[in-house]
Amino acid sequence: MPELPEVETTRRGISPHVSGRRITSVTVREPRLRWTVPEDFARQVAGTRITSVERRAKYLLLRGGAGTLMLHLGMSGSLRVVPSGTPPAAHDHVDFRFDSGRVLRFNDPRRFGSMHWLTVDPESHPLLAPLGPEPLSADFDGGYLYRASRGHRVAVKVFVMNARVVVGVGNIYASEALHRAGIHPRRPARRIALARYEALAAAIREVLLAAIAAGGTTLRDFTDSDGRPGYFRQHLTVYGRAGEPCGGCGTPLGHEVIGQRATYFCRHCQR
DNA sequence: CTTTACGCCTGACGGC
DNA sequence: TGCCGTCAGGCGTAAA
Numbered sequence: 370m371p372e373l374p375e376v377e378t379t380r381r382g383i384s385p386h387v388s389g390r391r392i393t394s395v396t397v398r399e400p401r402l403r404w405t406v407p408e409d410f411a412r413q414v415a416g417t418r419i420t421s422v423e424r425r426a427k428y429l430l431l432r433g434g435a436g437t438l439m440l441h442l443g444m445s446g447s448l449r450v451v452p453s454g455t456p457p458a459a460h461d462h463v464d465f466r467f468d469s470g471r472v473l474r475f476n477d478p479r480r481f482g483s484m485h486w487l488t489v490d491p492e493s494h495p496l497l498a499p500l501g502p503e504p505l506s507a508d509f510d511g512g513y514l515y516r517a518s519r520g521h522r523v524a525v526k527v528f529v530m531n532a533r534v535v536v537g538v539g540n541i542y543a544s545e546a547l548h549r550a551g552i553h554p555r556r557p558a559r560r561i562a563l564a565r566y567e568a569l570a571a572a573i574r575e576v577l578l579a580a581i582a583a584g585g586t587t588l589r590d591f592t593d594s595d596g597r598p599g600y601f602r603q604h605l606t607v608y609g610r611a612g613e614p615c616g617g618c619g620t621p622l623g624h625e626v627i628g629q630r631a632t633y634f635c636r637h638c639q640r
Numbered sequence: 641c642t643t644t645a646c647g648c649c650t651g652a653c654g655g656c
Numbered sequence: 657t658g659c660c661g662t663c664a665g666g667c668g669t670a671a672a
Contacts, residue, residue, distance in 0.1 A: 371666090403648075403668085427666080444665050445650075460650090479649045481666060496668085523643065532667075540665070629645075631664075 371442040373504070373537030374580035376427045379448055383473060384422040386450045387431065390467040391418040399462040403443060403483035406463070413486045414438060414465070425491065426500050426536035436488040438465075439496075443481025449474045501535045504573050509535055511567025518558040518566070525561060526554035527628040529573070538573055541608045542580070544633045546572040548607045548615075553639040554632050555625075579604060607633040 371379070395411035417433035424430065429448075431438040440448070453470045463484065465473040475482070491497055501517075502508035517534055518525075526547060529538050538546070547554050549572035552565060561569075583604050606616050611624035615635035623636050 403666090441666085443649090443667090477649095478651070479665085481649065521642080527643090629665095 371427065371444065371446065372539035372542060372580070373427055374542075374577055374584045376429065376442060376537075377424055377581050378584035379442070380422050380424045380429055383448055383450060386469070386471055387419045387465075387467060387473060388421055389419070390469050392416065392433075392465050393468050394466045396464040396466070397462070398457065398464075399460075399480070402462065402477065402480050403441065404485075406484060407486075410484070410486055425497055426503070426532060428491075428497065430491050436486055437491050439483075439485040439487055439491060439494070440475070441483040443477055443479060443483070445479040446475065446477035446482035449476065499533055501531075501533050504535050504537050504570075504577055509570060509574075511563060511570040514566040514570055515561075515563045518561065521558040523558055524555045524627050525552060525558045525569075526630075526632060528558035529569070530628070530630075535573070537577070540630050540632075541605065542573065542576050544608045545576045545605060548634055548639060549576060551639055553636075554627055554634050556640070607635065609633065 392415055395414045397406050397411055400406035400410075413436070417435055417438070419431050419433050419438075421432045422429065423432065427441060429440040429442075431440070442448070451472050451474050453466065453472055455472065455474075457464070457474070458476070460478045461474055461476045462480070463475040465475075467473065475484070485494070485496075487494055502513065514529075514535070518528060521528055523531075526543050528534055529546070530540065530543050544554065546569060550565065550569040552561065552569055607622055610622050611633060612621050614620065615622055615638055617638045618635065620635055620637040622633055625632050625634075
């Protein structure tokens with residue numbers, strides 16, 4: 370399940386292979402993704418030279434001269450760089466062939482991913498325009514979270530997972546960051562003081578940066594066939610560990626559904 | 641406006 | 657062993 374760290378790792382992994390290269394052809398084997406890929410998608414994208422690979426939230430932006438290729442990995446999507454001629458496997462839905470002879474291959478079993486061809490400024494696209502700041506940017510800090518949370522009575526975990534508040538904080542890292550910051554996931558967002566939001570903003574940054582570092586080591590070679598089972602797990606202190614002792618106090622970790630999502634926390638350390 | 645529920649999909653898993 | 661029901665999970669969208 371690609372969270373921000375995996376998307377960022379993917380960005381870093383594919384960038385050297387596609388930056389400066391021209392897309393010579395596009396093959397769409399399965400257009401039924403999150404939004405159906407239009408008939409003329411392949412024709413529009415073909416011929417573009419990619420100048421840079423950027424990321425906004427969990428969207429990858431492959432910028433080219435004539436437009437921008439915007440990709441989302443959903444929850445089961447992945448991108449891989451393979452040699453030309455590599456036979457497609459199951460769920461290999463789209464190929465972008467480059468003038469280097471390599472192929473950028475999009476695989477997505479659950480098809481929650483998406484791809485768009487944008488000829489306008491990506492930031493003005495309806496999917497990107499409403500998004501909050503990047504958690505690793507200077508715009509994001511405790512003061513921002515504090516101000517944004519005033520008047521919001523939703524649980525703080527729901528609040529920080531809202532992409533209009535801050536992007537890229539997925540379900541796993543929300544639990545992890547709240548535990549690190551000592552904040553109970555059910556606490557109403559408006560009932561948390563500035564100092565605690567500063568701790569939370571720092572925790573979100575730290576957890577994401579640590580995960581990016583871990584993803585970087587695990588997903589170094591994108592031409593490899595799969596082989597990355599549970600690379601997150603070893604770094605997780607609460608997620609998926611219901612019943613195990615809290616690393617801080619030893620109290621068995623709890624598991625509840627908050628906002629329709631599995632949530633893990635310590636009822637003793639987190640208030 | 642804020643908040644909540646739903647649905648898209650498939651693989652994994654548990655029960656029988 | 658095999659079949660089947662259940663559920664996770666990002667996130668846009670409809671509904672409340």
